Amino acid sequence: MDATTASGPDQYRAARLAKADKLRAAGIEPFGNRFAPTHSIAAARALCPAQVVEGDQPKGDRVICAGRIGNLRASGAKLVFATLFDRSRAEIFAQQDPAVRDGADAKKARGIQLYLDKAVLGDGWTVVESLDLADWIGVEGRVGRTRRGEPSIFVERVTVLGKALLPPPHQAGADDGVLSPEIRQRQRYLDLMQSDAALHVFITRSRLVSELRSFFTEHGYLEVETPMMQPIPGGASARPFVTRHNALGLDLYLRIAPELYLKRLLVGGLERVFELNRNFRNEGISPRHNPEFTMVEWYEAYADHRVMMDLSEQLFRRLADRVLGRSTLTFGEWTIDLDQPFRRIGYHDALRQFGGIDHADVAAIKAKARELGIPLDAHATHERLVNAVWEAVVEPHLIQPTFITDQPTWLTPLCRTHPDDPSRTLRFELFMARMEVGNAYTELNDPTIQRQRFAEQAVEAAAASDQEVSGIIDEDYCTALDHGLPSCGGQGLGIDRLVMLFTGATTIRDVILFPTMKPGA
């Protein structure tokens, strides 16, 4: 179809293909090759002279930059202004005052203006005439300021690095960030292209992961990888995904946790291990849950859950310091202070403190459940009802970092119990901003007790018809324990929720590049 007559959904592609052809006809490749920028756009901006030179064309340092056209403005037939963006827009975004971040002026300042003069560019003007929003180009020129004071590159050479055949959803600097949630998640590249905030979230995520790795490595931990496909899914209570190995004629389960394999490694003598990887749970999707999610789990021989508490506090402070450069997290209305020692409170004590209820007082628990609208018959045992009441009563108070300790044993089959009270475990869950972000045990290393717990769990799972496989006893793991698991502490930390806390994202889908979705229509 001819570019001037094309209409309908293909008009954009047709017009841009025609421009690509026009470039080829002039001997210019519209899908460029290797290019070597000398400066990021942030660096080029920093080189711009502070003062506007009155009545003279500014002549600053020579730079070569590459990026994407976010805005095009022709001022006459022989002069074009464009705004070029590269990945440093995320860095500039992070440095901007949150109060002004969303303004059009702030958005513009994350790129750099290009001054494209026909008289200067000569043959290169063919490229300028064919430019469209979203094209990738490289430019060479001198930095300076225009008469209006805008930092600019006075371009002498233009190279096309990647012609875009489809238009971006928006012009940069206009209507930023109003893409529908569906487009932002399904076509994440458009979200990243469009939104500096989104780009910043995923860069932050990467830096958090990187700092986590160096933290554990420096503490003498070894990074390992254990099976994602397991014959018996263990280490957590959740429904697994099932998959099929054809050659083995075997159903395998995508792991719900790496725990049982990591502890096998301690049996082998690795002593300190961590794994940062995906888990899969066949459960519902919510603003805090994605079917596949990333978790770091670590185990340390001779330690216990109290050692893990200290390590957690150190870890959070270090991540905040290295990644955010401060010791607080901002999440909605809340400012979470990581400098203060994290609060530590027992599971049953918390219920007393925040609800004024004793967990053993059956009548009081039932009364509270009724008051909160929790259906009594949905919870088979008194303990389960207590837990439902606990979540409703206590969790709203868990905004500042809090270790909840001494969970009841029935909740926690892989954990060692208190020496003086077998109904409570040596465990903690770490909460911040009402989210559970961490979970740690003093691990159970007595194979006899472990076998009993598995058996009890199997009975309970059989009773609850919706539990598919969590009742299977992992005898192979018990054999590993028979060979001797050193006393140890272990902890898991959800990476996605960690990123939420560090970026202020209120839904997990904003911190996962490609969250689980049904195939589009």
Add this chain to the structure above:
RNA sequence: GCGUCCGUAGCUCAGUCGGUAGAGCAGCAGACUUUUAAUCUGUGGGUCCUGGGUUCGAUUCCCAGCGGGCGCACCA
């Protein structure tokens, strides 16, 4: 899985008490040599999510399906 709201141009959205639709931005053509979401003139662009039903006529009303948001349940 249940409830609820939504699906109209490339994007964000109006609208049609049932008579096949509009805006802004983007696009195309033209004017303009310091613009700032440039401006000005002209102009093209739609399976109104899909499939049934009711109707003379459905984008609109009804039913089902598909996709998304939010809440609940399950879970972390």
